[in-house]
Amino acid sequence: MASLRNSRAAALPAKLSRSWLLASAASEANFAPALASEADSVVFDMEDAVPAEHKKEARERVVEALSTGMTAWVRVNGIETDYWAEDLAALSKAPGLRGVMLAMTEKPEQVTHTAMRLQAGTPVLALVESALGIENATAIASAPGTFRLAFGVGDFRRDTGASDDPMALAYARAKLVVASRVGQLPGPIDGPTVGALGDDLLAACKVTASMGMTGKLCLMPDAADTINKGLSPSESEILWAHELLEAHASGAVVGDGSYLPRLARAQKISSLADSYGLWNA
Secondary structure (H helix, E strand, O other), X not given: OOOOOOHHHHHOOHHHOOXXXXXXXXXXXXXXXXXXXXXXXXXXXXXXXXXXXXXXXXXXXXXXXXXXXXOEEEEEOOOOOOOHHHHHHHHOOOOOEEEEEEOOOOOHHHHHHHHHOOOOOOOEEEEEOOHHHHHOHHHHHOOOOEEEEEEOHHHHHHHHOOOOOHHHHHHHHHHHHHHXXXXXXXXXXXXXXXXXXXXXXHHHHHHHHHOOOOEEEEOOOOHHHHHHHHOOOOHHHHHHHHHHHHHHHHOOXXXXXXXHHHHHHHHHHHHHHHHOOOOOO
């Protein structure tokens, strides 16, 4: 089986991934469309998307795909379940595994124990989905093995009774952002906006970006391109950065107290635009 990973996404470091597409492991037919999509990172989902009676078959399906040319992340079942150990034992031998997303992460040692069961250096993305997980987010972000944090919005809302209003979820999102900074991790990944496409999804991405989050989960391949746009520097930001960096290079700028922070922001925008292939767009 030939690899279907799109070359742009395959070359992008996962620390910069904006769109994280969950592809259900309930059927192998879900894998190819996900890998051919515009998603920066693809996650084969063996947790929420697969009922208990089909976990074994889904695991075998994922390992087969990752052993025959496909490359992807995999969402594994939580450490408190009966499936966690078997998931990791099987995935530790899969050559196409890019990393694992650990469902229901609530304590730092859960990430470390997960990392210890995989090949050395395999990144673990901690999916935080409960009030306890949010309160322990700083410790989770600083745990050995943690690569990045993600927000499981649906389960968090069920756990707490919170609505999907941005204000109701602001504390949890901010907690993940601050924890990621303290743990020196890339920006956290926001939860999916279920069913949203187009302008509705762009509006949701605006909330994500405003909170300081730099990625977003999605459930539909068609959502990936919109998320990539929504979480990338805008055309006006790229133009501003380009002009400031050109002026800086020519020595034409007379700086005030705000100059160095603005220069640092321009350099960051420039770097992201290069990474996302936007600089010459």
